[in-house]
Amino acid sequence: MKILIIAYNTIKRNFRDYKTLSLTLLFPIVLILILGTALTSQYSPSNMGKIKVAYFNEDKGDISKRFDELLNNEKIKEFIEVSIVKSSEEGKKLVEENKANSFIMIDKDFTEKIIKGEESKIKVYSKKTGSFYSMVVKNIVDSFGDGFNTVKTINSLTGKFSEYKTYKNIENVPISAKGNIPRAIDYYAVTMLVMTLMYDTISSAVLAGEDIYEAIGNRVKCTPVKFYELFLGKLLGLIATFFLKAVMIICFSKYVYGVNFGENMPVILFITFSFSVFSTSFGIMTAFFAKDEKRAVNFLNGIVPLFTFLSGGYTKFSTFGSLEKIIFFIPNKLGHEAFFNTIYNGSSQIASKAVLSLWAMSILMFIFSSLKGRRVKV
Incomplete structure (x- = not known):
């Protein structure tokens, strides 16, 4: 019961911070519009040739x-x-x-x-x-x-043999690229959503840091709340907060901008939830291992734009050569692969691999954070 109360209070606290909430919602929404409008020509299908x-x-x-x-x-x-x-x-x-x-x-x-x-x-x-x-x-x-x-x-x-034949009576049918190729606004709706979820790692690190490095952590020690109750409560509260904010961005993009999120919304929402779990775990782990809240925030402020850039969040890259396999496991890239392959009916195997990778990393980070948290005796 204490875990649920802590989770509820965490959600309520985050949504009552109207200034921060407004900024975290408006920032990606405005970026999607600006980038999606300014770079439309780069994502318009042309004569593709053979x-x-x-x-x-x-x-x-x-x-x-x-x-x-x-x-x-x-x-x-x-x-x-x-x-x-x-x-x-x-x-x-x-x-x-x-x-x-x-x-x-x-x-x-x-x-x-x-x-x-x-x-x-x-x-x-x-x-x-x-x-x-x-x-x-x-x-x-x-x-x-x-x-x-x-x-x-x-x-x-x-019980009869019917031979498989390839017939030559193929009809010429005009193919519309609409819905098959992401427009600029479709592309940036996904990349900015993933970037926003990555920036949520900072909120996760700050809330975790309060319990480790600030006075609130000392006050918690004087309460009957156990570490695992506090840890799981904050964890669930942050995951729910990040997921709900992401859903708001998806709904706004879909119904106001007309962004294509495909026909399988349950899977899109599951991918969003999976990334929310990852963001929470990554932020908490960073807070525990940085040994200083400011250091954790500075680290995340530097690495999130770098990950966004390398994964093609700001602009598409054709190839990274031998680094391609390493780039794939950058969190943002995993998110992009999961979303795009689901939306545009690409490889379900790659989408599944990306989501499983996010969950595997999340579980490992939860375990490390839990062990580290017990040592610092929050």
Whole structure:
């Protein structure tokens, strides 16, 4: 019960600070409007030209030959330029060097596994998994897989063999980029939301610092409140505060600016909640390990803009080369990957990996903070 009371009082205290609350809400809302308006031209889709795809097929079976026929279809070749490579290493290298948008690979036992009833997949490698180019390639591969699975199901039900064919009667249908590619305001609505949640780490550090370094901490020692009750109460209160503020920004952006947050709002809200948990844990841990509230605040004030910059929060970066894998685990980048891949139907695997990474780091930081807090005997 004490934990819930502390959590409630933490929420009430944060929302009663009208000045700070107004600033933390207005700051991202105004930035979204300014950046989203000023940089509109940079995010408008233009003639994308042909999508460059590297292709390596080790399989000699009939099923993979059907995929070869699909890629050689005249209509497919109008917007995809396929380059045959001699190895998987060559294909991946072309993607890494930005000489190909995606790399498609079929293993040598692809047909054999399917005949045996085992799972077999066509592999697609893309550097920018949430980009329009990679989604086009992914949809082509998925379409082939869906078509073949349908034929396989019919065969198993009827006992008759129906061959999977790739037909040439593809109709030219104008494609609208609306909803498929983020506009400037869509892009900055996400990056500024993530940046705001990262700045919430400062509020988290300040509230935690009060209990460690200021007089209020000494007064708490004289009360019957135990450390874990105070810790969990503050934790829940801060998470709820950050999450509610983020939801306000999402609602304003969506209904006033018309920002596209996709069709799966429950998942978007879960990602937002996950990042709220991370922000709280990161701020509290920083306060415990900095051994000084001002030092913790200064550290966070420096690292949040740096993380925002490196993750492409202010402007998109095409590539970081060998640093790409390290950049991925920057908190802001994890947030971007989770949001964008969910909103624009990108890779669910990358979105899940990003969210799981946030939770893993949050749990570790909670454990470290709890152990450190017991030592300082708050």
